Amino acid sequence: MTDRVTYHGKSAKGEDMTTGHHNYASLSRHAFEQPERFWGGVAERLNWTRKWDQVVGEGQGPIPRWFGGGQINACYNCVDRHVEQGFGEDTALIYESPVTGTSRQLSFRELRDATARLGGAMRQQGVTLGDRVLIYMPNSPEAVIAMLACARIGAIHSVVFGGFAARELAARIDDATPKLILAASCGIEGAKILPYQPILDEACTISAHQPDGTIYWQREQHQADLTGARAMDWVTELAAAEPVACEPVDATHPLYILYTSGTTGQPKGIVRDTGGYLVALSWTMEGLYNCPPGETYWAASDVGWVVGHSYIVYGPLLNRNATVIFEGKPVGTPDAGIFWQIMAKHKVRSFFTAPTAIRAIKQVDPDGDLAAGEDLSALQAVYLAGERTDPSTLEWIEILLGKPVVDHWWQTETGWAICGNPLGVEPLPVKPGSTSVPMPGWQIECLDEQGNPVAANETGAIVARLPLPPGAAPTLWNAEERYVEAYLERYAGYYLSGDAGFIDEDGFVYVMTRTDDVINVAGHRLSSSAMEEVLAANPAVAECAVVGVHDELKGQIPAGFVVLKAGVGATVEELCAELVQDVRREIGPVAAFKRVHLVSKLPKTRSGKILRRNIRQIADGEEPKVPATIEDLSVLDEYLQLFEKREEKS
Template sequence: MSENSIETLMNEERTFDPPEEMLENSNITAQQYEEACRIADEDPEKFWAERARELLLWKRDFKTALESDPEKNEYKWFAGGRLNASENCLDRHLENGKRNKAALIWQGEPEDEVRVFTYHMLHRKVCRFANVLKKMGVSKGDRVAIYLPMVPELVISMLACARIGAVHSVIFAGFSAVSLQSRIIDCDAKILIAADGVLRGGKTIPLKRNVDEALFECPSVEQVIMVKRTGDEIDFIEGRDTWWQDEMAAPDIEDYCKPESMRSTDPMFILHTSGSTGKPKGIVHSTGGYMTITAHTSQWVFDLKDDDVHWCTADIGWITGHSYTVYGPLALGATTLLFEGVPTYPRPDRYWEIINRYGVNIFYTTPTAIRSLRREGSQWTEKYDLSTLRILGSVGEPINPEVWIWFHEHIGKGKLPLLDTWWQTETGGILISPLPYVGKLKPGSTGHALPGIKTAIVRSDGSEASANEGGHLLITEPWPGMLCTIHNDDARYRRTYFERFPGSYETGDGARIDEDGFHWIMGRLDDVINVSGHRLGTTEIESALIAHPDVTEAAVVGIPHDVKGQSVYAYVTLRSGLDQDDETRTALCNWISEKISPIAVPEAIQFSEGLPKTRSGKIMRRILRSIAVGGTEFGDTSTLSDASVINDLIEGQKVLFE
């Protein structure tokens, strides 16, 4: 994108209209949207009850949409109702004409490794593995830990657990033995499903040694089921370890397993997410509410239709993969795509080649991925026909406006709706997002709260913030898909989400709402920098830095300052070949002064080749804050996709202050 275009973007708010030619066949039109908002405002429980009944197969209808006790922070959705998540994702599609339709397309990292499962085939695999688990003594309520890379067995395992009422806990395959151990202990897992290794970026990364190390102190685990992915030699512990393929081929394993009738309020899965202290929280989701929010948002936000190929690039170890690779698309009977590799291997065109190969219609990815591909140049996007794409989506962090524009222009060809979505592990599904064919889009904004979702921006004292004033983002009314609790820690659940602003869910994110009602996410509130009494969102400063033609990536943190209270410390990645010198720093400081304010000018700019990110693309700013002040304690770093960047950043900080 040209510097003049960036200049226009930074100085004038640009908006984009949805493509008119797609309005007629969309799942929700502007008129339907207005009616949905009216119903949700007047009677939110009626609105959600209608959506739950419309989208899901209930074995027994629920008595009430919501039973709540705000004083105890207890919210039970669709109490009295019974259903099964696996049945909703599989069985009903065998009866409605989708039996031989592709349910899951798996693209391995090697380009020639492809597996396709129809709904019939996936149903059979899930039933067989559910029977394997039952044979091992797993029953309703037992916890099963899953430590697998992005392979079909991961999806099969999740659906098999849901089928028999076991609570699955997926643990990202990039986690260390220590992180694996802590999560297994926290959920008290009975069975562990793991792989011998991971293929990533052309390398083979062993996993079994992590399993063996972790299980030294996990007495709850009775058996380990091993998936053979890399074929590397492993230590096999007789009596505890078994091979997936052997268990699935056993003559006593049948092709059908009756789905367990689950109460809507029964726990469905536990998923650990990082806390501000570095100690993970085991977020518990219940069956009925979670399945409602994922099916609802898949249909409305992504306009998902029967013949769509939906591709969410997120690892299933994170909530995005749970909701928008597995449960949402399959609940609606769509085709979901699962990719094992990374976007830049073996070439920076991997995403675009896959979109072209499989005719992907909905593409949901992270700003981090788009920034890295933007850095490689638009020539890689021009090699492929991307005309099957209909909707683009962004998730995981606020998307910088100029990255939004690049994504929109080079992938969407300036025509497709690009939806920046806001939600969390705790929310289960998307809560704030534009709808693809309703209203205008503003680059960098997550748009309006969806019908049935009530938000507020408040100051620290709880008073309502003015238009365009940053503050605490709250969800003021309960919604289906909200977390039930933190596993084994109800007190932390109440303290973290409900104590500071009674009656509302505290998201922990900062945001502002503009005069048109559009939400602008400022990032985690501990990422808001208070410089001489001026609250500056890190996202705003980062967006301005990335808008500079010489910058490909930036991260900003606040550090203590004797006079200002806090000052801005920036980590900046330049285009290759440029000088990382004081002259460049001065130019960037002048740029920030002009684009935002002299108040926002960084006190220090450290040039870096990489940033500490989780596999889902989130920058871990607590690590950056620690490095910026010369710290050496970083808490749990096992969630990082590449922990080696920490040493490089530490050395860079030392050089900067020599």
């Protein structure tokens, strides 16, 4: 990299764009009134090969392109520059894998050398600027190295969960047309070893596009067969490769494609620009997550999700934070105390997980006994996202840890938080049930069916006024028209989030449900989340879901599905009657809430989102359209049996 422009985190007038003397109101106002100056000031914290011509400019459609004319490299900013600045021996990656009994750490220098070698190995396989590389790995340092090595040489990576089904994998191969695959030989799902090679081989048999080959990181639990012409060994290829330097790319160059399930069954490839994404993440690490350089950050997610991209890999490393990579589950590997043990061991300052993980811990260890005795003095706050955080879960974890808990809201499409509590700028009051306030650059409104703003505390479709801030996806891979149809056509001048909720008189946003999860009872539009909030407040309930099922008279009526905490003593009849009365008291008779089903588990995606649509489809006698990201397909059998029995009785 030559002719690098180096800045030091201040705007031209010396204002700190991240924390400093700004309070939330002035920071938000500044970002709204002067986006070029605000985001330009943040961008000056990064190292650019060539400075941008303009901070924000016209895109191909309504979504703007950020830092046009600028050139930058994500791997350089996440790794190499820290080594050059004297932090090479600082810890970059902390790997904790209770499923294999493995713990290890990599310094920034070791991470730089590994990415340079892998980048060289990919170059030897003919991968060049703009080529796609598919990554099929479990949570591991090698997955992070693979992502950064792609960024290093300007290749566009597309991470797919290790263990993802062959047919879904084939659809992604055909859409992204990767030149090369980087894979692990296996993954570990609980106590099971899952070989990846048979899945990859089947996917390549199904797909029309054929990658040139696969480099396998061989794990001792199971090894891939490398006798085939297109299978290569990770260690061998890296040893034979010459290290490569970072390749500058345009700020608008795609850093990655991340697939998310679409309503049509065809996966949507979310495209992420390099420059704007790095700038947005740079602001969040201190402004939102209050995690200064040198501290330890842990997002208990998976690299296959957007949280893993943003806050296992790019965000923390960009900010010179040690980042924890966890291969395991919040319970059962080995127990519900594993989160607290890892936080204490590595002095984690900021911790990010899904509400469903906290609910799983609460179900197994309702009194939080496994957290007792762990030194969590370094922990400053817990951040929850991925599924709405009900107030009872927020209160439980807040009391247990004695730390602030931030419920914040964002999407795969946005790449970072739309709303949150900016603890690094100004801690705002916690309002249980609210995702707090819009982050800088996000202008959030609630609209009715006709596109008119609703009054404070009235439910509507949550939208973001255009233009969107940096980091948000500018398009879909090979599907620009589909992007416009999915997000921009419904309300002119707005991005459609697909979520429904309300904004209170103080500007705090309450994301209550997906718009297609609103229950219409005899013309009354009711939020499933509001009823779930009531159910979850019962001390016997670990987690729950409410869906609207078909009713001949009222159109829909709500049905509750409840998982109990361990050791609950009440009878089924008593508890169900109590829950029905709770909802009728808090929501009112208009909800027509009369049905509660006790279940052992809720069906979820691997990121923890409850599959309410699948529950509703089964209840209505439809064939469930199950997403490929479902965590455990067998969970749906309980629901099929539940409603078969109900039909038999009726």
